[in-house]
Amino acid sequence: MSLFDEETRVALIELFTKFPRKLIDYLVIGEDCHTCNEAKILAEELARLSAGRIEFKIINKDDDEAKVLKPRYVPAWIYDTPGKNIRYYGLPSGQEFPPFIFIHQYIATGELKIPKKIIDAVKKINTPLHVKIFVTPECPYCPHTVDLFNQIGLVNEKILVETIEAFELPEEADKYRVEYVPAVIIGDVERIDGYAPPDIIVKSLEDAEKKLKGLASTEKGGI
Secondary structure, X not given: OOOOOHHHHHHHHHHHHXXXXXXXXXXXXXXXXXXXXXXXXXXXXXXXHOOOOEEEEEEEOOOHHHHHHOOOOOOEEEOOOOXXXXXXXXXXXXXXXXXXXXXXXHHHHOOOOOOHHHHHXXXXXXXXXXXXXXXXXXXXXXXXXXXXXXXXXXXXXXXXXXXXXXXXXXXXXXXXXXXXXXXXXXXXXXXXXXXOOHHHHHHHHHHHHHHHHHHHHHHOOOO
C-alpha cells in the first residue's frame, strides 16, 4: 500500500521521470530515534516510485560513512550535492514535504527558481556560513524559507543549510528560544524570525559574513 494518495503518487512519478540523472541521498538513522523507522519507509517508497532515479543509502549514525558526514541529529537526510551541505533533520511531512521533493528536482536538473540577482549575490559570499532553519510540519511559511535556502546552498557550497523539525528535535529550538517558525539562525550572529523575502535573506547572509569576518579579525588582533 502506497504512503500517498493516488493524485500525489501520480504527480511524484511524473516528476521523477523528468530527472535527467540519478540521485543518491544519504539517510542516517539511529536506534534512539522516534521517527527513523518512518523515515526509512518514506525513503523506500520514494525510491520505488522514482524507478531508480533516487537512491537512498540508509546508514546508521555509528557507521564510518556517517562519521565522515557528521550529521548532528537523526533522522538526517543528506542530499546528493558535491559538498553534502544541504540537510534535513527529522521527518519531512506536512508542509515540509514539497521543499523536500523540490530540492531533488533542482539537483537533478540544475535549474533553480531564484532570480539571477540573488544567485549573483550569494556567489560572492566566501565565508563559511552555518544556517539553521527551524520549521514545523503545519507552518505555511516555512516551505518558502526552506526552498529558498536550499537553492542558496546549491549556489554556494560554503553555506551549510540545515532544516530542523523543531517539534521533533527541540534541543536547539530551545537553545535559541524559538517561539514561532520559521526561525533562521545564521552563523549564530544573525537571526530572522518569520517569513522574509529573498532580498532580506541575502542581506542577512551578507551581514553575517561581515560580522564573522570582524570577529576573525578581532581574534587575530585586527581592528
